[in-house]
Amino acid sequence: MLPTIALAALALAPAVQAVPHHKRIEPITSPHGVYKRCGAVSRYYGQHTADWDTYQTGDWLNNWWNSHSSLMGNNTGGFSGAFGQWAMGNPDWSCRDDGSDSDCDLSLCDNRVLNNRGQDIRNTYYILESVNRLHTYFIGIGEAFTTAALGAALSKDSWATTFYTDKDDKSVTALKEALNAVATIVGIGASFAGLAGPLTGAVAGAGSALMGGANGATSSIVGQHTDDSFQKSADLGGLLGTIVTDSLKSFTTANNQLMGGQSYSNADIRTYISGGAFLEYEGVDKNAVTDAMTNMLIGTSVNQLYRTQKVFVMGGGACGDNQGIGSGPQEAVVCRDGKAWYLYYWQENDVISTTSHQWGWVASPPGADSLGQSEYSGVTVEDIINSSLDAYNVAGYGYNADTAKSRAEDAITNAWANPGSEGAAWEGIFTIPVCDIGAAVDADYQDKEYILQPYGHDSRPVWCGAICGGDAQKTKDFISAANMDGFESPKHLCDQDPGY
Template sequence: MLPTLTLTALAVLPVVQGAPFTSSPAHLYKRCGPVGQFYNQKTSDWDDKKTGNWLDNWWNANGDLMSGSSAGFAGAFGQWAMGNPDWTCRDDGSDSDCDLQLCDNRVLNDRGDDIRPAYYVLESVNRLHMYFKGIGEAFTVSALDAALSKDSWATTFYKDKDDKSVTALKEVLNAVATVVGIGAAFAGLAGPEAAAVAGAESALLAGAVGAANLAVGEHQDDTFEKSADLGKILGSVVTDSLKSFTSANNDLMSGKTYDDDDIRAYISGGAFLAYPGVDKNAVTDAMTNMLEGIAINQLYRTQKIFVMGGAACGDAQGIGGGPWEASVCRDGKAWYLYYWQENDVISTTSHQWGWVASPPGADQLGKNEFSGVKIEDIINSSLDAYNVAGYDYTAEKGSERASDALSNSWANPGSQGASWEGIFTVPVCDIGGAVDADYQLKDYILQPYGHDSRPVWCGPICGGDLQKTKDFINAANMGGFKSPKHLCDQDPGY
């Protein structure tokens, strides 16, 4: 007599181990009954067979069954579809409360036309439960904690008179919630079929952002008296948010809403119908790179660090030349990352005006502990943020844009890591218009790095617009700073 086969034996393990299940549907049919012909399903099968509509109808018709079950939706559906009222799928430490015993299951195999949609729902709920358990492990692995718990944040990426007290770092918490949401959505993204499951991905993002905001609220009074505190607090916010987000599993399984969505939104489009499990390494890497990015960005935003460019790649065009080692050529235009180093010694020479140099810590990016954050990430992320919201790309805007990217499938934020729009918001100045402008000493607008490199800006260099230039000067912490205009015959007005 053949043994009873579980879902794990038939579907999940072959996917996780990378060995496809080769038995034909006909063979499965003989071994498991009618339900066997629906194994080896694809994400698209959910919508193709109108499973969402079927589930809505079942939900509306079985309210009494759900309210009468101690396990809510999962218990009621488990009883109806498998004859198992103890199918709870709760996250309570049990390894068997969401198991599927489907082969030769008489209850399911007697459901006629309802066998396929019932199986698709059972499979999706089971794998959603697997997702919640996997993402909790991915977010709390020691690698993430080690990546953030550094004692050299400020001394590496911050250069000022006092590198031990950077209270403005507190603002970094406002971006953490969105990063947690992006990580959660990335863990559930269905690869090439992402567009089909956009609704589910949006629900994952919103749920995780809501959970993270609760954790952020508990840390709003934390202080950053030492640079080491930054990583500790970031790590705490992430792990604390997951305590709340993983509890969402229990609410959803019982039929309750979480952040305004019930389980139907989370499994919509077949998002979890063929879900292979959380790629923990990929999620941990994406989260680490994004969190490192927003931490570095916050340090950079307190200094005279900016992105400048907009002229042709590889051609000075009469406006000078920037540092090629910190540049990106994008859509035929070159962009450079700058740090205006103020003079750190008493001087009566031209050095009193300072010079342009590589930003603090930039030489550490792209390798070792910061291998996932590169200079080109800073430039591209900042350009994208600037193109969307100028110098006012807020945490709220970041959350809105990430949700829109997933809902409308125009980007996968998690896969972009530290280069994702808004991870960096370094101020941008587009000087492309200066090529044809008649500015004094305009061939010194761009300069390479060096102790003798002092750019000269004798006009409204940003977009040829005085107000834009003023806004840039202020955003780059150079308000009242005379260095860029110390050789101009007339004050350029900014």
């Protein structure tokens, strides 16, 4: 019979939380709430991410790593095999991605080796749990990314017929720029899959490793497609899907190298599980990751098509307008911080005319009416405006693939945003040129009441002045970014050349 004190201690122990389905740990409570004799390790089930740092698990792992280099070197499984041997008496705990369903299982109840580790039991269990769940992450992300690749291959040749009406076919070669963004998007998806909740400083190092590893894995695959040419009828979605699918081979390599104790993309497994990032990890939310990845890939592709045409964002006046600078299209508006922003496309006249129609008019961008529904349901006009505004506020008209990469890495590393959770609205997925006309409210511009116009065949804006920020150079830069250099339409009624 157990001593009274021991029975009391067991009765007061915390209730056991459910464990993920991938684990095979025996239940340790009876219907009466009394612990089954699972051993001391059962005290640490139901752990929290914060416990990792509270009990200095990172430092403990570093000390173990440095003290057991020979054990790691002699075990064919490297780190995971050596740690499994030391912690559980299982030298075959390789956690490799080799098709096995059981090579990373945890069967800890009544494990005599683990329960005889004394003061090391807690940290040992935290490491075992984190490694197990990191392995689950790699398995799950492979499935999610495969689905995302299929989702990206949506449109076949409808990319052109839906989102492109420009008369200059050669400009579609700019779609090759879409490739430069793919690695960053895959990196964002990988981080989102591992850290789907709000990012915190404690797990930022792990998030950075997840993104960096995925980015590196995909970059090499993207490089193999640098000579692919895009024509208007190119199957852009299929190509992007192929790149994402091919990158999965590198994720398998990442899992195996990390489990073996090697570095992958300049980080070993200690960084990947740092901060307790995987201590409470419940597996990849495949639907969420698939949606985020697909929407970002679609958004990037639409952005590149729009960037070859006269598509722009204009606003900066009060929400609701009525400030003497005209009124924009209410079907394509975002109100942010008390200011209204509109998405525009300058439709050039497509018929011979000697009337004012020869100057064209403002309309909804090609395909915008398809967004937010059906195969494009995860990308909206509001996403285009918000993403473009955020990109403009960071880098003006110079936001490029390098900026996107560094900003996403900074957001994850310093835990100020989780890009994956924002999907197509994330900064830089869209980089549509922005013109802030707020300064025009108090300016004395000719016909300034026509700066903003609703959509329509009779809507022909008039821009007689430095309309963007009240600055001539900013206005020139906007005109150039919006593909309107040498374009007379917005100034054809001006008594004097406005200087752009």
